[in-house]
Amino acid sequence: xxxxxxxxxxxxxxxxxxGMVHTRAISIDASRELVAGALRSDAKAALRAAKDxxxxxFGSYQDxxxxxxxxxxxxxxxxxxxxxxxxxxxxxxxxxxxIPVLCEKPMTMTVAEAQDLARIAKRKKVPFVLxxxxxxxxxxxxxxxxxxxxxxxxxxxxxxxxxxxWLATDLEKSGQQQAAWRTDPKRTGISNCGGDIGxxxxxxxxxVSGLAVKKVSARLNTFVKGRVLDDDFNVIGEMENGATAIIxxxxxxxxxxxxxxxxxxxxxxxxxxxxxAAEKLLVRRGEHDETYWxxxxxxxxxxxxxxxxxxxxxxxxxxxxxxxxxxxERLIRKKNGEKGVPExxxxxxxxxxxxxxxxVKAAVESSKKKGAWTRL
Numbered sequence: 391x392x393x394x395x396x397x398x399x400x401x402x403x404x405x406x407x408x409g410m411v412h413t414r415a416i417s418i419d420a421s422r423e424l425v426a427g428a429l430r431s432d433a434k435a436a437l438r439a440a441k442d443x444x445x446x447x448f449g450s451y452q453d454x455x456x457x458x459x460x461x462x463x464x465x466x467x468x469x470x471x472x473x474x475x476x477x478x479x480x481x482x483x484x485x486x487x488x489i490p491v492l493c494e495k496p497m498t499m500t501v502a503e504a505q506d507l508a509r510i511a512k513r514k515k516v517p518f519v520l521x522x523x524x525x526x527x528x529x530x531x532x533x534x535x536x537x538x539x540x541x542x543x544x545x546x547x548x549x550x551x552x553x554x555x556w557l558a559t560d561l562e563k564s565g566q567q568q569a570a571w572r573t574d575p576k577r578t579g580i581s582n583c584g585g586d587i588g589x590x591x592x593x594x595x596x597x598v599s600g601l602a603v604k605k606v607s608a609r610l611n612t613f614v615k616g617r618v619l620d621d622d623f624n625v626i627g628e629m630e631n632g633a634t635a636i637i638x639x640x641x642x643x644x645x646x647x648x649x650x651x652x653x654x655x656x657x658x659x660x661x662x663x664x665x666x667a668a669e670k671l672l673v674r675r676g677e678h679d680e681t682y683w684x685x686x687x688x689x690x691x692x693x694x695x696x697x698x699x700x701x702x703x704x705x706x707x708x709x710x711x712x713x714x715x716x717x718x719e720r721l722i723r724k725k726n727g728e729k730g731v732p733e734x735x736x737x738x739x740x741x742x743x744x745x746x747x748x749x750v751k752a753a754v755e756s757s758k759k760k761g762a763w764t765r766l
Contacts, residue, residue, distance in 0.1 A: 621641045
């Protein structure tokens with residue numbers, strides 16, 4: 391089986407975090423390899439960064455796509471690892487060129503941009519995966535399967551959260567790269583906390599439960615003086631079946647790192663999962679509780695085919711992101727007509743990307759109206 395050849399847009403330069411994370415996730419299964427990239431917005435810096443990565447460099451993503459179209463280089467898909475404002479244009483250019491995309495979240499800056507990408511991807515039938523990393527955790531995948539199979543009955547209520555403390559001070563004023571672009575509306579959009587980590591909580595609530603949010607009542611706060619965008623994000627939502635969703639995120643919770651998780655309450659049981667203890671899924675039945683551990687054979691084949699090591703060994707953050715790369719790999723190999731390719735799990739794609747942008751927009755509008763109910 392030939393390795394898939396991957397290109398990367400963004401992800402280079404000092405202070406970058408996720409470029410190397412994606413590089414490791416791409417290579418972890420030895421069935422994909424990063425071969426090319428347009429890693430920075432400045433052409434010379436992009437070429438230097440590519441040299442550091444040991445891959446073929448391009449001064450711009452346009453040059454890389456043109457090289458694919460001319461046959462000068464072959465790429466099976468591209469991963470986009472840029473700040474929010476630089477997702478839409480390269481993703482659109484790749485899709486129009488027929489190149490599959492794995493894109494960091496949130497998908498775009500606006501609902502209109504997200505809808506445009508969704509239209510192109512569906513019309514041209516080009517695989518697109520949205521990099522909500524935590525959905526690659528096998529126990530989060532198993533929770534989705536359990537809800538889908540009716541194991542906890544009808545969903546009545548969902549709680550999803552993401553608590554961080556790294557922006558409890560005006561870190562952006564120190565020049566810290568990650569803080570600077572996330573708190574800048576020109577580069578991150580209409581919401582900092584909501585767009586950055588509130589979308590993770592939203593996907594946990596909706597993707598796992600299989601239920602859409604119809605309308606929201608929101609309260610967004612900006613606690614750090616001088617900051618323009620929200621650093622605290624609180625939403626109550628009504629789901630399509632009448633269930634209640636409580637979706638919260640904050641970046642001013644001192645001492646918290648990446649406290650992401652969910653609880654789903656059904657008519658026959660409840661599910662609970664914590665990202666910082668991602669190896670286990672708690673199922674509450676009433677008379678007794680069940681704890682499921684990764685790799686013990688309890689997973690359905692749709693999840694088990696994504697596992698790499700025996701039970702008792704950690705499969706965590708890098709592996710979760712690698713699972714999203716595995717999903718787009720399977721979609722591409724299936725599309726190419728390869729035999730014996732396992733089924734791809736239905737990880738977030740363009741539809742979840744559009745829903746996430748609608749959610750953030752509705753939450754911002756609701757908060758401006760003092761929590762008035764606002765439809766997505």
